[in-house]
Amino acid sequence: MGRAPCCEKMGLKRGPWSHEEDQLLIAYIKQHGHPNWRALPKHAGLLRCGKSCRLRWINYLRPDIKRGNFTKEEEDTIIHLHEMLGNRWSLIAAKLPGRTDNEIKNIWHTHLKKRLENKETITHISKKRQTKSKPALSAQSPEETTGSQCLVQPDHNSLDKVRSVSYQPSTSESSSITEATNELPSVTKHEETNHEMFLDDSFWSETLSGVGDNNMESDPAKSIPGVEFPTSLLTMIENTDTRNPNTGCNMDGIDLWSDIFMHIEELPELPEF
DNA sequence: AATCCGCACAACCGCAGGAGT
DNA sequence: AACTCCTGCGGTTGTGCGGAT
Incomplete structure (x- = not known):
């Protein structure tokens, strides 16, 4: 190469x-x-x-670029996808019609990351106070915990506390982020639970259905039968149109692969080579 | 009023990898 | 197989702006 x-x-x-x-x-x-x-x-x-x-x-x-502030739903989606995909901005962007990887990267580095850092600080402090430590992510392999920093940040409970007090939109353009901070989208439903939920299988189905609950009508995954279940990956592959319906550009199956990537954790272990 | 500082975001850079020769 | 070309990606930087001091 x-x-x-x-x-x-x-x-x-x-x-x-x-x-x-x-x-x-x-x-x-x-x-x-x-x-x-x-x-x-x-x-x-x-x-x-x-x-x-x-x-x-x-x-x-590009004519299909969506200008203006990110909505609360979009930001939640970014946070959520980042937890699963890490810094794969192009994959995340593929899930947010009209948004570019650069834009998402910027928004992440400017406020979303800070929110998570604040969240981690809070988590760290609260952990210090705990007399009994919880091996929250112990079920993950070392690669999973170190290879992608995002997979280790699932404490939405404190995240939301941070959001409600610290975030303000950056420009004068309207953003739904300022309103209804108490009304969380379905994507954050699992925020009510603790770390343990990330250890069992319900995490993925819950997580993925959470993404689907967002206002992402154009999400091709919604039209793919059985997309929420890993056993239907083959169906997904067969049925997915690799052209991005929003840009008209060939995405080279990027949506498909992001879906597959998100499901891959559920697949049975493959033999090592 | 001047200066400083932090934020937001557009743009750049280097690298990886597919495709073609 | 080895090389070049080209595109796409992710990290980083530069700069303008607004608020704080």
């Missing part, structure tokens, strides 16, 4: 995009699509590298 040669920086513009550049890029892609990002800037008359054009299009100019 060779590495991509560094973009020839000579003569190429960097930094923020101007309106004119945006218009050039939009006009070109509308007319020709983007079969080759590397060649695109030359053909479109842009002094940018293809990578920069691609990023600008995907993260900002």
Whole structure:
């Protein structure tokens, strides 16, 4: 596998995009699509590298981009998916129509992560106070607990306490995050329980059905028969359309694979090679 | 009023991996 | 098999803005 040669920086513009550049890029892609990002800037008359054009299009100019603040449901979904998928921003983004991986990454690093850090601090303090320690995640293998930091953060109970006191939307645009902090979406139903629920099988079915309960009507998984059950993975694979219905772009089955990834923990152990 | 500081987010960078030759 | 090209991903940085001091 060779590495991509560094973009020839000579003569190429960097930094923020101007309106004119945006218009050039939009006009070109509308007319020709983007079969080759590397060649695109030359053909479109842009002094940018293809990578920069691609990023600008995907993260900002794409017509199906949803602007504005994340809703509470979206944030809960991000937190929830991050618990399961880790920093796989593209997979998480595939579950949030109109949102980009970059956007989700930003929102995570700006406030969601802080919320979890606060939560962990609270958890840590409360654990210190406990005389009897709970091996909450002891059922997980070492790989599971260390390979992906997100899998170790399931204490939503304290998270919600933190949310209710610390989070404020960042811009003047309206966001449902400010309202109804007491009214939790179904995705957080399990917050009422303690760590032990993550040890038994009910976690996954509960977790996955929780995701499904969100306002994600466009979630293809909802239309896949038996998606909530690992035994139906084959059905999922057979029935899943790999085109993202929201962007019209071929997702290369990214939704499918994120679903599979989320179910994989339920599969019977495979023999080691 | 000036300065400092933290936040939000757009953009960049390096790497991994698939596809083609 | 080995190499290059290209795309996509995740981590990180740069910068503008608003609030605090």
